[in-house]
Amino acid sequence: xxxxxxxxxxxxxxxxxxxxxxxxxxxxxQFKKNRKAGATNYHHQGxxxxxxxxxxxxxxxxxxxxxxxxxxxxxxxxxxDDIQLGKKESVEDTAKVLGRMFDGIEFxxxxxxxxxxxxxxxxxxxxxxxxxxxxPTQALADFMTIEENLGYLKGAKLAYVGDGRNNVxxxxxxxxxxMGLDFRIGTAESLFxxxxxxxxxxxxxxxxxxxxxxxxxxxxxxxxRGADFIYTDVWVSMGEEDKFAERISLLKPYQVNRNLVAExxxxxxxxxxxxxxxxxxxxxxxxxxxxxxxLEEMEITDEVFRSPHxxxxxxxxxxxxxxEAVMALTL
Ligand code: CP
Ligand code: NVA
Numbered sequence: 001x002x003x004x005x006x007x008x009x010x011x012x013x014x015x016x017x018x019x020x021x022x023x024x025x026x027x028x029x030q031f032k033k034n035r036k037a038g039a040t041n042y043h044h045q046g047x048x049x050x051x052x053x054x055x056x057x058x059x060x061x062x063x064x065x066x067x068x069x070x071x072x073x074x075x076x077x078x079x080x081d082d083i084q085l086g087k088k089e090s091v092e093d094t095a096k097v098l099g100r101m102f103d104g105i106e107f108x109x110x111x112x113x114x115x116x117x118x119x120x121x122x123x124x125x126x127x128x129x130x131x132x133x134x135x136p137t138q139a140l141a142d143f144m145t146i147e148e149n150l151g152y153l154k155g156a157k158l159a160y161v162g163d164g165r166n167n168v169x170x171x172x173x174x175x176x177x178x179m180g181l182d183f184r185i186g187t188a189e190s191l192f193x194x195x196x197x198x199x200x201x202x203x204x205x206x207x208x209x210x211x212x213x214x215x216x217x218x219x220x221x222x223x224x225r226g227a228d229f230i231y232t233d234v235w236v237s238m239g240e241e242d243k244f245a246e247r248i249s250l251l252k253p254y255q256v257n258r259n260l261v262a263e264x265x266x267x268x269x270x271x272x273x274x275x276x277x278x279x280x281x282x283x284x285x286x287x288x289x290x291x292x293x294x295l296e297e298m299e300i301t302d303e304v305f306r307s308p309h310x311x312x313x314x315x316x317x318x319x320x321x322x323x324e325a326v327m328a329l330t331l
Contacts, residue, residue, distance in 0.1 A: 186223025
C-alpha cells in the first residue's frame with residue numbers, strides 16, 4: 001500500500017493536516033466495510049510490529065493486535081515486565097534494536113518524550129497508544145463514531161465534561177480544531193487544559209481555516225447546551241490513583257447524569273466514553289473506590305451509560321479500524 005503518509009509516526013495529531021486525518025478516517029470506514037463483508041486487506045503481509053505497554057490496556061492492545069492481523073502482520077506484545085526498557089536498557093538503545101527488528105512500534109506509557117525518542121531513534125513508524133499527554137488513536141475512533149452517527153464532522157457540537165486536561169481531552173481538542181468542530185470543555189478551573197495547548201489548537205483551526213471553535217468553561221450546563229455528543233472520561237487517569245478524593249470533590253458537578261443530559265435540549269443527544277468507565281460498581285477496584293467515597297457511580301451514571309443513546313461500544317469497536325488505518329497508511 002503506497003501512500004503519502006508512509007514512514008510517518010503518529011505521536012500527536014498536531015503533526016497532521018485535516019486532509020491527512022480525513023485519509024485516516026476514510027481508510028478506517030473502508031476497512032470497517034471490508035470486515036463486515038468478510039474481505040481482507042493484507043496490505044502488509046509478512047511485516048511485524050512491536051507493542052510496548054508500560055500501562056495496562058484492553059482496547060488499544062487488542063485493536064493493534066487485531067488490526068495487525070487484518071493487514072497480514074504479526075504483532076509482538078512487550079509488557080513492562082517483559083523487556084529491558086527502563087531497567088537495564090535506555091529508550092535510545094531499545095529504539096535502535098526494535099527498529100532493526102520490527103517494521104513499526106506502538107507505545108503506551110507515561111512520558112510523551114519516550115514515544116518521541118522511540119520515533120527519533122528507531123527509524124520506523126511509531127504510534128502513540130496513549131501517554132500522559134495525548135491519546136491520538138482514541139480521538140480518531142471517536143471522530144469516526146461521531147461521523148458514523150451524524151454524517152459529518154465540521155460543525156458537530158462536541159461537549160467534553162470531566163477532567164479537562166487529560167490525554168483524551170487534549171487529543172479531542174486538537175482533532176476538533178483540525179476537523180472544524182464546535183468543541184467545548186466543561187470542568188473545574190484547576191482542571192482547565194494547558195492554555196498553551198488551547199492556543200496551539202486555536203492556531204491550527206486558523207491555519208487550516210476549519211471554522212472550529214473551542215470553549216472552556218466551568219459551567220457544565222453551558223458546556224453541553226445544544227450538543228450533539230457528550231463525552232466523558234475517568235476522573236483519575238492511570239498513574240494518578242492518589243487523586244481520587246480531590247477529583248471527586250472537584251468533578252461531582254460534571255457527572256454525566258439525567259439532569260445534565262436534559263440541559264442539552266437535544267432529544268437525539270449521544271454519549272461517548274473512551275472506556276474503561278466507572279458507571280457502576282461491577283469491578284473490584286470500582287467497588288472499593290466508590291464505597292470509599294460513598295458513591296454509586298462516578299463520571300457517568302449507569303442509566304446514561306446503558307441508554308440507547310450511548311455509542312461507547314461502537315466507539316470501542318472503531319478502535320480496530322482506525323488503528324488499522326494508521327498502520328496501513330504509515331507503514
Ligand atoms: N480507551 C482505551 O484506550 O482503552 P484501553 O485502556 O483498554 O486500551
Ligand atoms: N484518561 C484515561 C484514558 C484511558 C483510556 C487514562 O489515561 O487512564
